[in-house]
Amino acid sequence: MLSFLIRRLGQSLLVMLAVALLAFSMFRYVGDPVTSMLSQNASVEEREQLRDSLGLSEPLYVQFSTFVVQAAQGDFGISYRNQRPVSELIAERMPATLELVAVAFVISLLVGVPMGVYSALKPHSWLSHVFQTLSLIGISLPTFVTGILLILTFSVTLNWLPSFGRGEVVNIGWWSTGLFTASGLKSLILPGIMLGLFQVTLIMRLVRAEMMEVLRTDYIRFARARGLSNRAVNFGHALKNTLMPVITIIGLQLGAMIAFAIITETVFQWPGMGFLFIQAVSFVDIPVMSAYLLLVSLIFVVINMIVDMMYFMLDPRLCADRGTANSH
């Protein structure tokens, strides 16, 4: 298992380096930062001075290695637009995004898994048909449409929930949280549902398909033939086998939710990283964009590793005694 971990870590580092190269090349090819930082009537000397101070006159490989070293230390430079360190900006915005994603993730698991299990166990009941139809709608509606519909119903018509922002937040150290105030919690509901809805349908369909497959296997039939209770068979045996492949997808979806919270954050004017990124794009604020790119890929890589490690914990076939023989 250790050698597997080390190899996985090496692969992850390579991925991060490749992403860093992409993020770095943005500086070179997406316009000249100096032009966007200085006013139009700046002199040539001023331009050269700024170029030097930003380190843009060094050879490419030197620039790249400084970029990597600084990025590894969490230093992504200074935002062209806000004139503040990018790391500060991101640290400010990260709690908002992570809280939103956490809420959406919990919603999607709490709703998706039971729905999937139910419709696998009772595929012919009317409720399963309702679930199937709902999931079809959920999977085919674009998220921004559901978001706008949610705002229209619950904010505009019913006036129950706020349509934008985080509400009141409490600062715990550098982490600002909306989980402890009523308005903060209220503000989380709609964007949480919007971000989680697609995941709910995805997880439901996945769990349903996977569980129906497992219920047909010999070991489930044999468990029934041994006279185990339905509960023990369905929830003791079948569910655990069902969740094995589901975990991978759920893990990857968690990464996707963090990365694609952008749309939800834009619809709800949510002050998170995604919203920051969208603003950065419209102002060609390259340090922010590249930092976001690196951060999101780091999150993906880390989640992937955690998922792989969970496999080791859950599946005895991958455990210690065979070590690397069977890893993929």
Added chain:
Amino acid sequence: MNNNQSNSGALLEVKGLRIEFPTRRGTLRAIDGISLSLEAGEILGVVGESGAGKSLTGTAITGLLERPGRIAGGEIHFNGQRIDNLPSEAMRKLRGKQIGSIFQDPLTSLNPLFSVGRQLIETIRTHTDLTPRQARARAIEMLTQVGIPAPEQRIDQYPHQFSGGMRQRVVIALALCVNPKLVIADEPTTALDVSVQAQIIDLLKTLCREHGSAVMLVTHDMGVIAETCDRVAVMYAGRLVEVGPVQEVVKHARHPYTRGLMGSIPKLGEEVEHLVQIDGAMPRLSHIPKGCAFNPRCPYATARCREDKPEFAQAGRGEVACWLWEGVDPDADPDQLFEELALAQRARHQAEAGNLAVKKSVQACGLEV
């Protein structure tokens, strides 16, 4: 519902069992009126080609028939109690505790995510009041009985750490761990290496003797049947064609199909040019012929065989469903009967050939004249 019809005192009694699968193109009758009985402690072999309905019969007895299949007629009695219409919860309590099952493929019958011990303990605790500790001791004892070395260590291992034969031993332990009165073993050796097959069958036989369990052994391996069983039931296209003591059925079969089946086993040390086979194939469920299901393949079939379904009738120490035995002394020697039949057939062929020759010569003459 507790109509005690234990007239013969048999442990298991299947009466006129019919299993049907409703499909879009009409109802398929997969099991058509099977009647069987099994005494306590007896080993009954059930043989037949693939698709004859052997496994389905076993599945129906354990009450695990999957939709859309359903029992359309007949009764199953177990231990004096009718079980084919029991509520599912009562049937569940019977499964495992009274009726154990062994499946064909040991590689897929154990849950890969649970240790062998957990699966054993879970089964034991479902059916008894033992504490976890006692159940574990019982599980270790069962593993010892089925011949797994170092059971104290092996009990915490996972199925993938066992070989195929060892896994089938675990499956046997699971089937027998609460001393069921009946074990339904569905091709327990088919998926195993030939070298392991004999060991497993031997183990099954001795253990069931020790536990006093009756066995319904579903297989298509005639060798296994001959060595293991007390009685044999031969199935063909969802019907029972012959039941009898193993020696009688194997050596002196009364049904043409059984004779074909036994004749098709090559014997060691005997040189043969061609392996004997029964011509044709078993009919599909949707195309079972009228009359006797075997008639298109039967060398002795008569007009009656194509019209009427033969009834199951006493013959010798067994029973057979064949019109050839109609009006024949049920204790007659089957080998002699079939010899006479073969002779008569040969005579008829010769007569036909003679007729043909006469016709030809007449035609030839006619042309010349």
